[in-house]
Amino acid sequence: MTVNLLDFDLEGLAAFCEQLGEKRFRATQLFRWIHQKGASDFSLMTDLARSLREKLPGAAHITGLPVLSRQDSADGTIKWLFDVGGGNAVETVFIPEDDRGTLCVSSQAGCAVGCRFCSTGHQGFSRNLTTGEILAQLWQAEFFLRQHLNRPGERVITNVVMMGMGEPLQNIHALIPALKVMLDDHGYGLSRRRVTVSTSGVVPMMDRLAQECPVALAVSLHAPTDALRDDLVPLNRKYPIAELLDACLRYLPAAPRDFITFEYCMLDGVNDQPEHAQALLELLRGHAGRGVPCKLNLIPFNPFPDSGLRCSPRAVVQRFGQLLNAGGIVTTIRKTRGDDIDAACGQLAGDVLDRTNAARRMAQRRTTEQPIRFVTPEKERQA
Numbered sequence: 001m002t003v004n005l006l007d008f009d010l011e012g013l014a015a016f017c018e019q020l021g022e023k024r025f026r027a028t029q030l031f032r033w034i035h036q037k038g039a040s041d042f043s044l045m046t047d048l049a050r051s052l053r054e055k056l057p058g059a060a061h062i063t064g065l066p067v068l069s070r071q072d073s074a075d076g077t078i079k080w081l082f083d084v085g086g087g088n089a090v091e092t093v094f095i096p097e098d099d100r101g102t103l104c105v106s107s108q109a110g111c112a113v114g115c116r117f118c119s120t121g122h123q124g125f126s127r128n129l130t131t132g133e134i135l136a137q138l139w140q141a142e143f144f145l146r147q148h149l150n151r152p153g154e155r156v157i158t159n160v161v162m163m164g165m166g167e168p169l170q171n172i173h174a175l176i177p178a179l180k181v182m183l184d185d186h187g188y189g190l191s192r193r194r195v196t197v198s199t200s201g202v203v204p205m206m207d208r209l210a211q212e213c214p215v216a217l218a219v220s221l222h223a224p225t226d227a228l229r230d231d232l233v234p235l236n237r238k239y240p241i242a243e244l245l246d247a248c249l250r251y252l253p254a255a256p257r258d259f260i261t262f263e264y265c266m267l268d269g270v271n272d273q274p275e276h277a278q279a280l281l282e283l284l285r286g287h288a289g290r291g292v293p294c295k296l297n298l299i300p301f302n303p304f305p306d307s308g309l310r311c312s313p314r315a316v317v318q319r320f321g322q323l324l325n326a327g328g329i330v331t332t333i334r335k336t337r338g339d340d341i342d343a344a345c346g347q348l349a350g351d352v353l354d355r356t357n358a359a360r361r362m363a364q365r366r367t368t369e370q371p372i373r374f375v376t377p378e379k380e381r382q383a
């Protein structure tokens with residue numbers, strides 16, 4: 001069986017070339033052909049030694065993912081649905097802005113974390129993506145966009161956010177080589193600030209990411225108390241907020257930015273009241289006696305069938321942001337993009353397969369659980 005060269009970072013490719021009896025610098029040439037020129041045909045890699053060009057087809061291939069669909073939004077957002085086999089699909093979204101082009105990449109088919117407000121979480125977990133499947137999303141999007149936008153030889157994707165389907169840090173084994181390719185000057189040459197990993201709070205893996213490949217970090221917070229976060233982000237029962245914020249403080253010395261981004265999905269009547277904003281301020285400014293240097297990103301909830309949740313009204317989101325800004329936490333409201341193509345995470349792939357019947361299990365959970373009760377951190381400590 002031949003190997004897919006998209007599965008290798010430069011170190012891995014060098015080891016592979018050595019196995020073929022080739023010098024390491026040949027790996028750099030090959031790597032550039034793949035990730036800087038988008039090549040997949042060895043015979044066109046003219047500066048490779050002929051001996052290597054002849055060996056490669058019998059030992060390796062460069063293969064992306066089949067495209068199930070592509071949708072183009074009126075605002076320039078493009079969304080791909082990629083087939084990863086076994087009835088599973090993952091989504092990748094390109095979001096163009098004036099000064100950047102951001103690609104939102106998936107790390108797993110489905111997700112085991114099961115956040116209540118997340119369409120992917122309702123689909124259940126199928127499997128981890130391989131390094132090659134993570135990188136194929138970037139590789140295919142970049143070289144499609146260069147052609148599509150008529151920008152040959154010019155980098156179109158300037159930022160990558162690991163915020164698509166899946167919890168990236170529950171697939172860190174495949175994630176780290178993929179990040180290394182994104183950062184490598186012979187690959188995509190993105191700076192650490194322009195590559196963001198989003199996590200729901202897998203604390204031990206946050207430490208590992210800091211050691212092995214520190215990039216910008218976004219943490220899905222969504223609630224100021226453990227009682228509420230336990231319900232919205234079930235992983236909180238394993239790694240509660242205090243442990244998560246400690247991990248953020250440990251991450252910061254290695255991080256490419258001097259702050260952590262916290263994501264906060266605005267859910268009508270659930271986590272969007274002034275008392276939630278006040279509790280959030282106390283938490284983020286007061287944790288460990290010094291607070292966590294951070295920015296907060298408010299995300300209008302994108303409703304999907306059977307979520308049982310509604311998006312907070314615009315005025316409520318604005319008031320929430322004002323309270324936080326006034327309290328000294330820089331807070332922005334995320335613009336929604338690609339509304340006409342359902343560009344929010346998980347909305348299309350869910351139509352392909354609900355492998356573990358997670359949607360049914362979640363609906364049952366909602367009907368058997370008590371309504372969400374807001375508890376201030378002070379009350380929680382007393383309880």
Ligand code: SF4
Nearest residue numbers: 111114115118121166
């Ligand atoms: S928000 Fe992220 S971690 Fe939570 S279920 Fe969705 S994909 Fe998984």
